[in-house]
Amino acid sequence: MTKKWWHGKTAYQIYPKSFYDSNGDGIGDIPGIIEKLDYLHDLGVDILWISPCYPSPLADQGYDISDYYNIDPRFGTLADMERLIAEAGKRDMVILLDLVVNHCSDEHEWFQKACEDPEGEYGGFFYLRKKNGDGTPYTNWRSYFGGSAWDELPGTDYQYLHSFHKKQPDLNWENPRLREEVYKNINWWLEKGLGGFRIDAIINIKKALPLRSYEPDREDGLCSISAMLKEARGVGTFLQEMQEKTFRRHDAFSVGEVFVERQEEIPDFVREGGYFSSIFDFSGTLFGKSDKGWYDYTEITPDDYKKCCFEAQDRVADVGFLSNIIENHDEPRGVSRYLPAQDLCLESKKLLAVMYFMLRGLPFIYQGQELGMENMPFASIDEIDDVSTLDEYQVALRAGLSEEEALRSVLRLSRDNARTPMQWDDGENAGFTTGKPWLRVNPNHTAINAAAQRNDPDSLWSFYKELIALRKDPVYGETIVYGSLEPVWEERHNLMAYYRRGERLLLVIGNFQKQEQSVTLSSDYKKTLINNEKGLERKGRGLVLKGYQALVLELEA
Ligand code: TEU
Numbered sequence: 001m002t003k004k005w006w007h008g009k010t011a012y013q014i015y016p017k018s019f020y021d022s023n024g025d026g027i028g029d030i031p032g033i034i035e036k037l038d039y040l041h042d043l044g045v046d047i048l049w050i051s052p053c054y055p056s057p058l059a060d061q062g063y064d065i066s067d068y069y070n071i072d073p074r075f076g077t078l079a080d081m082e083r084l085i086a087e088a089g090k091r092d093m094v095i096l097l098d099l100v101v102n103h104c105s106d107e108h109e110w111f112q113k114a115c116e117d118p119e120g121e122y123g124g125f126f127y128l129r130k131k132n133g134d135g136t137p138y139t140n141w142r143s144y145f146g147g148s149a150w151d152e153l154p155g156t157d158y159q160y161l162h163s164f165h166k167k168q169p170d171l172n173w174e175n176p177r178l179r180e181e182v183y184k185n186i187n188w189w190l191e192k193g194l195g196g197f198r199i200d201a202i203i204n205i206k207k208a209l210p211l212r213s214y215e216p217d218r219e220d221g222l223c224s225i226s227a228m229l230k231e232a233r234g235v236g237t238f239l240q241e242m243q244e245k246t247f248r249r250h251d252a253f254s255v256g257e258v259f260v261e262r263q264e265e266i267p268d269f270v271r272e273g274g275y276f277s278s279i280f281d282f283s284g285t286l287f288g289k290s291d292k293g294w295y296d297y298t299e300i301t302p303d304d305y306k307k308c309c310f311e312a313q314d315r316v317a318d319v320g321f322l323s324n325i326i327e328n329h330d331e332p333r334g335v336s337r338y339l340p341a342q343d344l345c346l347e348s349k350k351l352l353a354v355m356y357f358m359l360r361g362l363p364f365i366y367q368g369q370e371l372g373m374e375n376m377p378f379a380s381i382d383e384i385d386d387v388s389t390l391d392e393y394q395v396a397l398r399a400g401l402s403e404e405e406a407l408r409s410v411l412r413l414s415r416d417n418a419r420t421p422m423q424w425d426d427g428e429n430a431g432f433t434t435g436k437p438w439l440r441v442n443p444n445h446t447a448i449n450a451a452a453q454r455n456d457p458d459s460l461w462s463f464y465k466e467l468i469a470l471r472k473d474p475v476y477g478e479t480i481v482y483g484s485l486e487p488v489w490e491e492r493h494n495l496m497a498y499y500r501r502g503e504r505l506l507l508v509i510g511n512f513q514k515q516e517q518s519v520t521l522s523s524d525y526k527k528t529l530i531n532n533e534k535g536l537e538r539k540g541r542g543l544v545l546k547g548y549q550a551l552v553l554e555l556e557a
């Protein structure tokens with residue numbers, strides 16, 4: 001395998017609106033990110049993925065872009081972004097931006113021109129269809145945010161497709177002119193010194209043609225867009241063209257937000273010369289989801305989590321690299337999802353960190369995850385900003401849940417759990433802003449915050465710093481980055497364990513329960529590299545793990 005500059009790196013996702021507000025307007029911004037670069041450099045992260053901060057009406061918090069060549073004044077200026085790229089570079093960090101090209105904003109000039117002349121050049125940038133005689137939607141697809149995926153093209157007798165919010169019209173990737181516009185923008189940004197991109201919702205760009213309806217999957221007579229995606233073929237043609245015309249020319253890092261419908265296609269996405277450098281492993285986030293809606297979601301157990309990780313690892317194996325997460329801006333906080341609520345503690349948060357961080361692939365840390373930030377105790381649906389959560393709440397009510405049951409069932413998965421302001425200290429607004437934060441700060445910031453952890457060698461923050469450093473260790477780094485992953489004791493309940501085999505042999509093991517567990521090692525113990533507890537009970541090859549004890553051991557190969 002050709003070694004690439006990003007192979008041993010650790011990435012960190014910043015959601016700008018909630019990271020740090022430098023000018024007191026309650027909204028995080030790019031100058032705020034620049035002020036916190038030394039915090040990130042001290043943690044040891046190398047790649048910073050910045051969620052969208054382009055001009056946008058914020059119908060979907062910036063994933064609805066109205067100008068691909070600028071920065072929204074709420075977040076700063078183009079000069080601020082160029083300064084961020086330069087300041088990150090001085091600290092050996094690179095910036096990834098978010099490439100959102102399945103759709104743009106309905107306030108983008110392309111869409112405005114399409115409304116003026118649907119039959120003209122810009123009408124071809126979108127999926128426009130003449131309204132049905134009876135005015136019904138062209139197909140019965142349900143948008144990801146609820147309701148029909150079709151809306152009237154203002155002032156015309158056309159409808160336009162929007163897989164997401166009605167203010168996010170889908171771009172027509174079948175149109176080579178549109179694709180060239182996208183590639184031109186990607187290269188414009190890469191020439192500014194970006195390290196690459198995270199690529200948004202990219203599996204949606206290829207529709208099964210001709211567009212048609214599918215069997216309804218709910219009472220509303222609509223069907224999930226996934227029904228169409230299952231039939232779509234040929235996304236690889238677009239993705240191969242994109243990477244040849246852009247990423248490859250700049251040796252850029254690209255990580256796809258890919259919910260792969262066909263597992264056998266995964267190698268095409270991540271192999272050397274494949275569509276992307278990496279794709280995220282979403283297996284843990286997809287577990288337990290129901291077509292009926294979030295209210296019908298099944299909680300994931302530690303055994304389920306283990307199985308998700310190992311199956312994803314097995315699908316990619318040594319063909320390429322997954323990007324591993326426990327949370328992001330679309331998901332609840334990882335420690336609130338993957339750890340039993342009654343066992344949430346420093347040791348269990350450290351265990352979860354070890355289990356995902358030592359997997360083969362790039363670890364991505366989402367802002368605040370390194371502090372152990374938890375889900376937000378939202379008091380009512382009125383506090384919720386996220387369009388997806390608001391829709392799912394209505395879905396739950398329509399399914400017959402009471403308001404209280406509906407609220408509880410959607411709050412478990414709400415994207416707003418990850419979007420509350422970063423908790424910098426125990427002071428007002430957690431040190432995020434001197435103004436009124438755009439989303440309420442989690443009251444537990446008095447106990448969970450960066451200031452309390454940065455100089456505490458036993459804190460979660462210090463533990464993440466240790467894990468990041470281990471991946472760069474001159475003796476063990478090669479095994480962690482390139483070594484194989486071999487599950488062990490898979491049948492054991494609440495025990496997650498796997499070997500990492502390269503130049504060295506490492507055992508990663510976690511006791512996912514309060515009660516102690518014992519194992520017998522298959523080769524002699526050499527050294528403890530990571531231990532989330534003080535001490536380790538060993539008798540020869542026998543090992544006794546305390547509740548939520550997690551270890552990385554070097555064994556005789
Ligand atoms: O998310 C795409 C995606 O996975 C959605 O279908 C997801 O299920 C949705 O967020 C509902 O929970 C990307 C971005 O990460 C997300 O923030 C955007 O809302 C979406 O695309 C549209 O750009």
Ligand code: CA
Pocket residue numbers: 021022023024025026027028029074
């Ligand atoms: Ca601000």
